[in-house]
Amino acid sequence: MATQAVSQPPWTLPASSVEIPVLKVYNSLTRTKNEFVPREGRRVKWYNCGPTVYDASHMGHARNYVTQDILRRILSDYFGYDVHFVMNITDIEDKIILRARQTHLLERFRADTKTLSPELLADVRDAWTTHVRARVRKGLVEADAPADGAEWDAWPALEAKFKDRAWRQDALRRDEKFEMHFNAAARARSALEVGQSALDARQGGVDVARQLIDEAADVLAPALDAKLGATVTDPSISRRLSSYWERRFFDDMDRLRVRRPDTITRVTEYVPEIVVFVERIVDNGYGYALEDGSVYFDTRAFDGAKGHVYAKLEPWSRGNRALLEEAEGALASTTGGKRSPADFALWKASKPGEPAWESPWGPGRPGWHIECSVMASAVFGESMDIHSGGIDLAFPHHDNEVAQSEAYHECHSWVNYFLHTGHLHIEGLKMSKSLKNFITIDEILQRYSARQLRLAFLTTLWSAKIDFSESLMTGEVKNIEATLNNFFTVAKALVSQARADADASAVPGRDARHGFDAPEQELTSALHAAQDAFRAALCDSFNTPAALDVLRDLVSRANVYVAARGAGAVNAGVVERVARWVGAMLRVFGLGEGERDGIGWGQLSADGGGALDREEVLMPYLRALSTFRDGVRARAIAGGDGVAKDILALCDGLRDDALVPLGVALDDQEDGKALVKLVPPAELVKARDAKRAALEQRAAQKAAAQAAERERRAKKLARGRAPPWEMFRAPHVPEGKYGGWDADGVPTTDGAGAELSKNARKGLLKEFAAQRRVHEEYLAWRREEEAGGREAE
Template identity: 35%
Template sequence: MTEPAQTSPTLQGKKKKEQPEWFPPQGVPSELMIYNSLTSSKNAFIPSSGGNFDIIRRIMKDYLGYDVQYVMNITDIDDKIIDRANKSGVTHTELSRKWEASFFEDLKALNVLPPDALTRVTEYVPEIITYVQKIISNGYAYESNGSVYFDTESFKKNHEYGKLEPSSVGNEKLISEGEGALTVGTQDKKNKSDFALWKVSKPGEPEWSSPWGPGRPGWHIECSAMASDILGPNIDIHSGGEDLKFPHHDNEIAQSEAHYGCKQWINYFIHSGHLLIDGLKMSKSLKNFITIQAALEKYTARQIRMLFLIHKYDKPMNYSQESMTNVFEIEKIFSEFFHTVKSVLRDSPGDLPQSWNQVDKDLNAHLLAAKKNIHSYLLDNFNTVDVMHSLTDLIKKTNIYLADKSRNPRVAILTNIANYITYILRVFGVVDTSSIGFGSGEGNVEEALKPVLDATIEFRNQMRTAAAAKDTSKILQTCDSFRDEVLPLLGIKIDDKQGGSVWKFEDKEVLKKEMLLKKEIEAKKQAEKEERAKKEAAKLEKAKIPPSDMFKAETSKYSQFDARGVPTHDNTGAEITKSQKKKLDKEFDEQTKSHSKYLESLKQ
């Protein structure tokens, strides 16, 4: 399984493609259905031996039990890297290593599992050269002025070219983008659709010795050679972004089939939908580009992963304040549920009745139904959207069960439900604790308690001072500030409820971002309130003006008025047109009503 997941928008307006011939792998079909870009439909997964997107990989490995070997290819040399390195005054190796390190830091911050094998182009040049030589000897590539090109017309005689995006075959713009800005000698190609397997290097560009002269690998060939070296001649699943279908992935398929003399190099091709920022494709030209680190300054890794969970991986996903606010509310459902269950389990004596009545049996039935439904959703092309709905629905039913204070809840059922929900979230990579819930994010108890005790002492001092001064308002203000601004930064949340308050442990980073988001929402509401007040004030000031005077001040626009004060001629002396008069009469009538209401308000 190759290439890290890349998020990109869904292509619109494409003609329905003719389906290429697809050969189901040998073996017993599993219950898992995967949307296969090669067939544009869901196919039963038949593993040949042992994903790619982190959540999909976790589901296959930790939930379905597949032996996943995940290979990540790193392009550390291509035209864009060379061009940027030259402009930055560093070597291409220094530039690529810098951003590779940054990439893996981002993955770690998002709790993405590392690959089982990491392949870099610069470490695989000999293997790539050998791979290209094999394609030439099989009759599907040719050398031309120090470069090697894939012969698409020869390939078409025995194979299908453009399996993923046949409608894009021949698209010169896409072909040119795939070849790279530094490509030379394109006139040396036999056909416009041929693509470079090996590029001759110009002076000042990185180069390696080859049978065709000094040069470097083309973009497409690297993935085929590196992935095949680790995974062999046939790969179960290949993934990537929607916009990589053509030419990159179609060229990968072609050159690999040409190398191995086979009809199917990849059994299942899965593509992710576009990442949208406030409804638009993320791009530097639109200035809506956002980095993972910038997103993590505002939201937690858990919240960002949840955003992915509530969207289907193969559809566009919109990142916006509204979508993240929705995530925040969903996270809160889970967090509050875990806190409630832990509180109940903590406070339930062991000698209370535990025999099941019908209400207990009904809740247990909901758990069993949820397990069955979630299993079927995960088998249906990794449908995490409906899984999340099922989990929140199970929580709602459990909350209804707990709302009945006439009897004690059955500890075993609650424990089973909380453990199961935690287990599914752990599979999804949003929980990394073995206990129920999200965990507190704290390790050593003494280290965790020290700042809490320091804050408590400071709180006590403030309360004693306020009490001595008999300042009731200061006491209430200090209590609220302690609850809302001090304790959350220490990983403690207090909820005031009828009859008392409840404390909860939570990751302080989660609570900190919760505070920031709350302040941001409040600031937005305040700004909207002030804007409404400003408009109302302006509306009131306008209402004070008698309708007979409202136009007369506009001498730069009008020169004559009728008995009511409505303009009859513009500033040049020309008579007002009928359409203009109709509009002015309407404004006069509206002002008459507004001014009348204003006068009535003065009387009241």
């Protein structure tokens, strides 16, 4: 007997055939996209390498930290993860120590200088000579390099060659900082020449002396440091510098709308933990101390021991001496004893002039790489989900972090996912002061808004190189912004108008339409498809360029729908739903702030306070004003007399003169009702003035054409000025040509009194008739001109 199929109850939903994508991220550890699975459910432990604070933040910082902020917002605001975001501040490092010490010595030298003296000039010149030998010479070929002691005399010839672009580019290939070093030497030499002239003229006051020091600062500071650096023992000098630039860094991040970290760690606050961490690495057999008190990580002992692998991120870079030496810092110990060139400092013995903390190996300070391992471990324990930073940190910094952390924790998976942001280039070139394309965040925010910068970064994959260029900003970015702004403006106006109409109307009659036909269904389907495509793009390793394209395509479809339907027939609810979702997704990217379901970007006001809801405050008044105008305008159109013309002019004046400076646009529709929109006043004024200028230009062109036509016609009719009865008398003909005329003024005899022949008379009569015609045309033209003049008066 066959088994009967059991029917499902009618309320049972069918199984979904739609495959929901899962989030995958590009992981530098595996160099592929891996499914994102946090270790602790929805909780994400994320450590981000922060800045070394010793100078102004620049576009490289903007690229890295804005991009990390976008990824963080997507994880928390879109995917709903509970993210604990930790970022360190490197407040003690070789660059900070050097900058702080040199700045301190230069300021002290400047304060102690009371007059311009031969000794001061000699000190600056010695510093200049050292700078030329140590810095400028690196970019010169041997034939151009001056001999020791001949630098001053050889300089004019070098300056002449420096003007040659090809020569300069050749030097930059040998040393990318050549131009910067050369310009520093040129400024100092010029200042020395001015100082010498002042001294010769006995005008060497304190102002002249300090001006010399300021102009020669770039060559003088290293010389002072070499001579007096060991005397700087106050650790607060470095802390003051790093604290100042840390505040400036976070100020810049606030201006870029980058969320503050949940937890901030500073190296100087974790020195005791660093000492303990280094001790355990040594105890585990992966570290060793040198005689000078420095402690190094033993990469050979680690690599291969107990399954460990050194340089997981970039194994091909493990022998790159240039990267290894750069990572060790300018103040690295020159003492021998390293077991391998790849070994790196866990603890650096402090030399005179450097901050120091007590340790089992003597006074010292943390190595660069150890700080992140210790601080991340102190907050997260023996593992974390995400570690992020710029791609330039992958080796050796992050590779060294991984090695020493696994050596400390005796583990093989300290980090699950490494996220590295791509390089930033300016107009195709790596950013560099020597290339004059170095841009600080303060400088770039004077040219573009924080939103525009974020949009620029969103147009490129977070892990790819981005070429920041004028064409990117003025072309693609501003077009995206303008498109979205225009859409939100129209959507707000349509929604506001629909609500006003609903408030003003009675209960719909029996024959009212639902307003959800094929066009509305198509736009709704487009919204649903966009939501699916948007999620798929973000699941594909945060593919923001593709996600942006989804939003732009949906906005384009909505605009086509509005244009095809017309404002009076649009289903504002469908447009509103699209606008609210698009706005919410833009805010996920950090492009605005405020409620997720608002229409528009929801950007904060410039001072950081809450933005005034202009629609809520102004719209009731604007709708009343617009309704009044609609009524007056309708009556004026129906009136059809002179008063109607005046009323129409008043209505246009209200629209074009009174409301435009307030940021109110009234778009007249075919149904006689204006669509009320709130637009930035500057945009409306600009559009109105451009429209008026175009109208004035057309009017001027029309007037010029009319004047030219009048002139052409006047020339044509000029021969009709003389009446036909006068055309055969002087002065129109020579005196004495004719002797007699008939009643019309046509000659009958010649000047001698002889009667004219029939043929001569016939020709004169034809001329008379022709002149009568052109004279009548001339008189008619004069009457037209006089009538026009009277109307003008």
